[in-house]
Amino acid sequence: MKKTKTTKLGAKRASAPIAIKPAAIKSPDKAPVKAPAKIAAKKRTAATTTSSRESDLLRHEIAAFRTQLSKHMAPVTTGSLDEVDALRRVLNDLMEARMNNVIRDLVTIRTSAANAGGEARRIADQMDALLADLGAMKFEAERLEHVDPLIHAVSREVSNASFPDGIIMETLRPGFHTSRGIVVAKALVMVNRRS
Numbered sequence: 001m002k003k004t005k006t007t008k009l010g011a012k013r014a015s016a017p018i019a020i021k022p023a024a025i026k027s028p029d030k031a032p033v034k035a036p037a038k039i040a041a042k043k044r045t046a047a048t049t050t051s052s053r054e055s056d057l058l059r060h061e062i063a064a065f066r067t068q069l070s071k072h073m074a075p076v077t078t079g080s081l082d083e084v085d086a087l088r089r090v091l092n093d094l095m096e097a098r099m100n101n102v103i104r105d106l107v108t109i110r111t112s113a114a115n116a117g118g119e120a121r122r123i124a125d126q127m128d129a130l131l132a133d134l135g136a137m138k139f140e141a142e143r144l145e146h147v148d149p150l151i152h153a154v155s156r157e158v159s160n161a162s163f164p165d166g167i168i169m170e171t172l173r174p175g176f177h178t179s180r181g182i183v184v185a186k187a188l189v190m191v192n193r194r195s
Contacts, residue, residue: 100184103136107176107185114173135179140171141187151175153186157193165194 069084110127113120128138141152145168155172163169168189175187 096178096180096182099134100178100182103131103134103176103178103184106131106134107136111173131176136176136184137179138174138176139187140174141168141189143168143170147189147191151177151183151186152189154191155188156190158190159194160192161194163192163194165192167192 069087106127110124110131113127114124131138139151144163147154147166147168152168152175158169160169169192170190171187172190173188175183176185177183
């Protein structure tokens, strides 16, 4: 019979200290449990990387859009140039419609600030500057002009026998239009009604 050597492996293992890493701890449902330090670090980096992810996404979308445009531009023919011009017009119209909605919202905020008075009046002045930067032009109705329902909205009426009927007596709130002449906010006016 051959003699076999036996060693006490269990004794060696029991005497060595066991190091458990926090990331390696498993919960009863076998899903790994993350260490609190890693969670805190992840939260800190998540806030800083969100804006970079958004800008990366925007760059990716622009690159994809350029690729689509270059596909249309590859064969330079009259038909493809017409398609690109049509696409450009559609994009310009969409951007203008979106900008007009933004301008309308800003005019509403500006009107609320102007009506509040006091310190809010300064905010209304800042909104006027912002609207001008966005290309919105302020206009006021001229006194003694006839009411034009396309650009004026009647807010109040007065009765003055010395002026004709339907004449603007005062501008209560200025109106705004785009550089292309699209009225985004009508001017509120006070009108003379003789009867």
